[in-house]
Amino acid sequence: DVKVTQSSRYLVKRTGEKVFLECVQDMDHENMFWYRQDPGLGLRLIYFSYDVKMKEKGDIPEGYSVSREKKERFSLILESASTNQTSMYLCASGISGDVSEAFFGQGTRLTVV
Amino acid sequence: GQNIDQPTEMTATEGAIVQINCTYQTSGFNGLFWYQQHAGEAPTFLSYNVLDGLEEKGRFSSFLSRSKGYSYLLLKELQMKDSASYLCASMDSNYQLIWGAGTKLIIKP
Numbered sequence: 001d002v003k004v005t006q007s008s009r010y011l012v013k014r015t016g017e018k019v020f021l022e023c024v025q026d027m028d029h030e031n032m033f034w035y036r037q038d039p040g041l042g043l044r045l046i047y048f049s050y051d052v053k054m055k056e057k058g059d060i061p062e063g064y065s066v067s068r069e070k071k072e073r074f075s076l077i078l079e080s081a082s083t084n085q086t087s088m089y090l091c092a093s094g095i096s097g098d099v100s101e102a103f104f105g106q107g108t109r110l111t112v113v
Numbered sequence: 114g115q116n117i118d119q120p121t122e123m124t125a126t127e128g129a130i131v132q133i134n135c136t137y138q139t140s141g142f143n144g145l146f147w148y149q150q151h152a153g154e155a156p157t158f159l160s161y162n163v164l165d166g167l168e169e170k171g172r173f174s175s176f177l178s179r180s181k182g183y184s185y186l187l188l189k190e191l192q193m194k195d196s197a198s199y200l201c202a203s204m205d206s207n208y209q210l211i212w213g214a215g216t217k218l219i220i221k222p
Contacts, residue, residue, distance in 0.1 A: 004155075040121075041214055042200070042202075042211075042213050042214045042215065043156075043200070043202075043210075043212040058209075090155060090156070101146070101158040101161060103158075104156050104157070105155055106154065106155050107153075107154070107155050
């Protein structure tokens with residue numbers, strides 16, 4: 001079974017803190033993605049990566065950065081957390097060239113107070 | 114612009130059939146996905162259509178009409194465990210998924 005694991009299920013952080021969300025996949029997938037999911041909105045792509053050390057901005061990259069030092073790990077960084085970044089964050093991975101599906105982690109519900 | 118539309122919420126009865134519609138408008142098209150998401154959990158893959166027609170997979174079927182920019186997910190013999198949100202997503206010419214907001218399906222006994 002493909003496994004995508006996010007480091008935390010629930011997280012509470014203070015405004016202005018630097019926040020790291022970690023994601024690890026065990027299927028040697030080239031592609032990894034970070035989304036946020038808010039009520040009434042579809043999943044919105046923050047950043048994605050097609051290879052180690054490679055990153056591309058998605059639709060809403062402002063206030064976020066990412067790191068992909070190893071193929072299996074894709075980290076999302078909130079440089080200075082703000083209350084409008086309170087959301088569910090979902091990591092996903094998939095195989096380059098195979099568009100059949102993406103595998104999601106269990107999600108991290110982040111609350112910024 | 115790119116847009117995915119699906120109903121916000123639907124209600125159906127256990128044992129019945131329900132059809133969840135999705136219309137899409139994306140820059141290029143490389144397939145239409147349906148995912149299921151139970152409350153508080155990650156989305157899980159249900160189906161992928163890239164050619165016109167109906168794909169059947171057990172109690173679930175998915176239909177695509179590329180000329181109409183339209184898809185539906187058909188769920189038969191509904192069970193209480195089918196209560197979930199159903200997400201429609203279109204893959205654009207850059208192989209990026211454009212997501213709808215999801216349809217919350219409520220199953221009543």
